[in-house]
């Protein structure tokens with residue numbers, strides 16, 4: 001489990017939590033919002049551990065949990081009786097009974113051994129309206145010692161009355177450079193791959209880690225670039241078959257995850273194409289590979305740079321953007337991709 005010094009960027013979040021720890025001005029309720037993979041739970045657990053620590057210490061300008069006291073040891077092994085995670089029976093929703101039994105009826109019991117009793121609610125957006133109303137009762141009259149931390153990827157699902165009683169702390173996208181540095185220094189990812197994963201992760205550290213550790217992405221990238229580099233000589237039908245096999249979820253994917261996996265494959269596929277031709281523009285403008293994302297594809301990028309004018313590369317990128325928009329508004333994907341590749345072919 002992490003400490004504040006392990007949290008990449010998120011300066012506002014850290015500042016707020018540090019201030020709370022130093023002054024003892026702790027709110028009874030927080031909402032930490034951010035997309036999946038952004039590190040909400042890690043931040044919440046770091047804060048909870050520090051709040052409960054009996055022996056907090058200064059480290060590099062930050063007030064950190066000691067990681068040695070009894071409380072820290074329990075928090076580190078997820079065994080702290082006063083750090084409670086609200087789980088739910090149904091995978092798709094947190095019902096009123098979950099909140100009543102695990103939170104509302106439990107808050108009246110004083111902390112077992114710490115100054116606070118902390119409840120963490122992951123996937124808070126899954127709370128039904130009835131569950132939120134049950135939670136609201138506790139938020140309206142919270143016992144002195146409780147701290148509720150709601151994690152969510154969609155704050156719009158909450159009743160305004162819930163939001164108004166919580167301190168909302170949004171996770172911010174992490175800078176590409178910070179992610180790159182983290183991947184290289186902490187995960188020993190090689191330079192070009194770290195940069196590529198950072199670019200594709202769009203500020204999401206979890207996604208960057210997944211991309212870096214995952215051969216799926218490497219394969220998708222290579223196959224996508226191979227198709228576009230052969231677009232002149234490929235029959236339309238063969239090309240579409242190859243694209244389908246890129247976009248299909250692997251056979252071991254569960255039915256429940258299939259749609260989400262395929263959506264992500266498609267997004268990564270389109271992003272590879274867009275970043276590739278963005279690289280062509282960069283290479284055209286600078287004449288060197290210093291600022292490229294696909295530094296392992298320089299020979300292909302330079303060959304397109306020689307063949308195409310700025311106008312033609314611009315036209316290719318336009319056609320990709322149009323295809324993306326059409327597919328997002330549910331126009332037939334196959335037809336749209338065929339048109340897009342024909343447009344690319346004309347310019348190459």
Ligand SMILES: [Zn+2]
Pocket residue numbers: 052053054055056065066067068069070071072073
């Ligand atoms: Zn401690």
